């Protein structure tokens with residue numbers, strides 16, 4: 001998959017969310033605390049899960065309990081940024097002109113991705129999660145690094161190359 005294919009596949013919020021769901025970054029499905037299956041509601045106002053049992057009345061934000069919990073960047077841009085980052089295209093200028101990202105957001109996301117790779121290079125951790133699996137945040141068991149790492153691995157944008165020096169990574173296409 002190249003930039004054009006990915007951009008056309010993730011051209012809307014719904015499509016980008018589906019993409020992230022199929023890679024286990026977002027829940028799919030999600031259960032409420034009473035173990036009922038929840039229904040995803042994507043609107044202009046909010047993106048949330050709603051329990052399918054009306055009497056249960058449980059809701060959960062789409063970005064709760066997953067990698068994107070601390071991010072406000074739209075889903076389409078997140079997918080494209082990670083792809084571009086794996087190709088070393090995420091300069092301030094590129095992200096401003098091509099992804100409509102402001103300076104601070106670009107800096108934050110570049111740091112975020114770098115932390116993942118630094119962690120990967122020192123720990124060489126195994127893949128977490130996978131297709132039809134959502135990696136739940138349980139801070140008592142895992143550090144945020146684990147979740148950032150799993151984000152990259154799940155998307156298959158980046159593969160750590162054991163033979164390479166710390167800051168060199170082999171990249172793979174989806």
Ligand SMILES: [Zn+2]
Nearest residue numbers: 032036051056
């Ligand atoms: Zn419920």
